[in-house]
Amino acid sequence: MTATRTFAIVTGAGQGIGKAIALRLARDGFDICVNDLEINSGTVKNVVEEIQALGQKAVSAYGDVSKLPQVEAIVESSVNQLGPLDVMVANAGIAHVQWAMDAKEPDLQRLFEVNFYGVVYSDQVAARQFIKQGSGGKIINAASVVSFRPFAMIPIYSATKAAVRSLTQSLATELAKHKITVNAYAPGVVDSSMWETIDRGMSEINGLPKGENFQKTKSEITLGRTSVPEDVAKMVSFLASSDSDYVTGQTMLVDGGIAFS
Template identity: 40%
Template sequence: MENDTKPSPLQGLEDRVAVVTGGSRGIGRAIARELARQGVAVAVNYTANALAAASVVSEIERDGGQAMAIQADVSDRTAVEAMVQAAVQRFGDVDILVNNAGIDVAVSVLDTTDADWERIFAVNARGCFLCTQIAARVMINAGGGGRIINISSLNARLGWIARAAYSASKGAMEAFTRCCARDLGQYGITVNAVAPGAIRTDIWGDALTPDAEKAQAVRVALGHIGEPEDVAGIVVFLASSAARFITGEVILVDGGRGTCDYLPTEHALEDKRYPQI
């Protein structure tokens, strides 16, 4: 559930400027709203759904924050350059970048087309590269350091049926995160990734039936799927000065899904005690 109570700002976030790609819905929307609650001016990027992006901006402004919507295909260098410059022109700087934009195609590797593979990598991997490079140059020129947070996925670590291209693109993002942490650390820029597990967003569509949700929940140590705000909270922490000595890390936000057996507790093997040898 969303919390409309405005929290005390985390240290180092007031008067900062963030660009959140894919910020018009789901996890991106929650990140944009939570950053705004912390006093950050937010550029909400979207690809096609202008109404959804405008809704996020309206919600932020209604709560006393600053925001703008910017259309851009993150896989296009010219569009990304224009997006970052628009944020600078409106708010004066870019201190925080959240690479959240991503696409997926649920198809077996046997049936994945060249177009499927190339489009997924164009958005999920090249988009992350372009936004990082262009925003980092702005941060370096400003001389005040910065925060870059990439939204990966538990799929980068677990083998998932019909998700070869998506999982590979997120694995590339995590490797890119570690390399960027080394390249950009000298400029006071931290680069981290957040890897969500099963999160309740509209991307599920009609697929998240009660039975489907239960099937997901039994695989999670905490017994339920996550909410977009669960991811947003970690992103806000990584953007704050409290995380100034954290870089090159990938933080799972999955309720323990990645460390669990695939079967729920009631189906686990009977506990046995063996004599010490």
């Protein structure tokens, strides 16, 4: 990194993949705004302290990314504290296990509000900040392997992530003239709290013991193992760095080969 301080916002960074991304970008030299819901303030505080221990500045910004005014407040408060924004990582997301035929309006609404609207709002507000600054920037969205290959029992979740992949391509075209790149990362099966939720939901449907659905996926992964959040963080590190300056509109798989197995 150059001597100029660089600053990234990571949404949903209190745990799991978001936490790993925040810590990796801090090691790369970024100051970090750690966003999550206020109910997760305990874990957010820990992440902020870990980043500060690495010698980088870190602030917390609580808010629900599915609410545009709250996203605007997150960006405004963090820019006021950390300076010009360089990278927005729209990582926050939720999962819900059910068959498509069983999905009710509240299920559909909340999944799309967080996983898609939350990305749209994060991208919009970050892009406006980049344009205001006049220095370009990088937007990095959370897609998933299911944006390429939908998984059984999480069809609506899969659809939200396919929407993120499409949005990423569209915004890359729209924002290129402002020197803003837009890319996404697509994790596979990650040992995280989200996959614990998915595994538990699948077990309720197919009757397999808890943990069995997670372990069963190993046979479908070309590299023979499930991933950890740090595997995903490495890809985000690349997308946030100058090494990716000529990369835009891409959704980068970090799935160990499950998409083509």
